[in-house]
């Protein structure tokens with residue numbers, strides 16, 4: 001996909017949200033549904049699964065460097081991360097669909113990204129016992145990041161103002177459905193599916209080296225310590241923000257004058273957005289939604 005002209009990606013208007021397979025969706029992620037569900041995973045494929053804005057790009061780049069950082073140097077300088085790690089359910093014509101990109105990936109392993117909730121992940125990933133790396137982020141920061149993303153990305157429905165967005169987020173009326181079900185769904189899966197590595201954005205911010213080590217153990221990689229240090233440095237927020245291959249610059253549907261893709265990369269930015277009343281309402285609702293899970297998040301570090 002080197003040399004693909006992204007300026008040909010012209011979206012006329014923002015998509016509408018609709019109910020699809022039990023969750024809220026936009027047509028960009030449902031149009032190729034049959035092919036998505038029929039997708040043939042291979043045993044060594046690695047699925048990177050997240051709720052939108054939980055750190056997908058970060059972990060994608062870490063995995064890409066772990067596997068391919070020392071191969072073909074032009075991969076790192078000329079192919080944007082979203083082409084190296086295809087977004088399985090995406091269809092943004094005239095770009096090839098995520099399924100096509102994944103099918104044509106020449107790499108071994110193939111790194112594939114999805115935001116689908118657990119129940120909609122193509123079944124071949126489970127049949128092939130593929131490794132799955134899931135990243136979860138606390139609901140408050142995840143919501144804030146998603147709000148700014150919808151503001152700047154014309155491929156998403158209009159978020160309205162912050163309060164409108166937050167109410168919709170709590171109701172689960174966001175693309176890819178409720179955050180609550182998403183994080184809990186993968187958490188439950190992990191109890192019976194040992195090839196799922198569940199990571200937290202907050203841990204990655206607090207101690208990226210330690211998170212990289214546990215990721216390597218899960219993947220069975222014995223990447224030398226010097227190499228790991230290099231990867232931690234390259235995947236630091238500031239470096240990824242400067243790196244044209246990881247910062248989504250040049251994607252015409254995104255307006256960086258409204259908000260950059262690599263925005264803040266912090267834990268606790270929710271404090272700059274939630275009013276006291278919104279926070280109380282959110283906490284009360286959160287308690288109800290999360291009362292049946294052992295999953296715990298940190299909202300500050």
Ligand code: A3P
Nearest residue numbers: 053054055056057058145236237262263264265
């Ligand atoms: P913010 O909007 O809070 O800054 P995704 O890749 O799933 O879309 O997630 C994007 C979020 O992850 C953004 O959050 C982005 O800044 C943050 N992010 C990406 N790379 C990061 C890094 N290396 N360190 C910290 N945060 C990072």
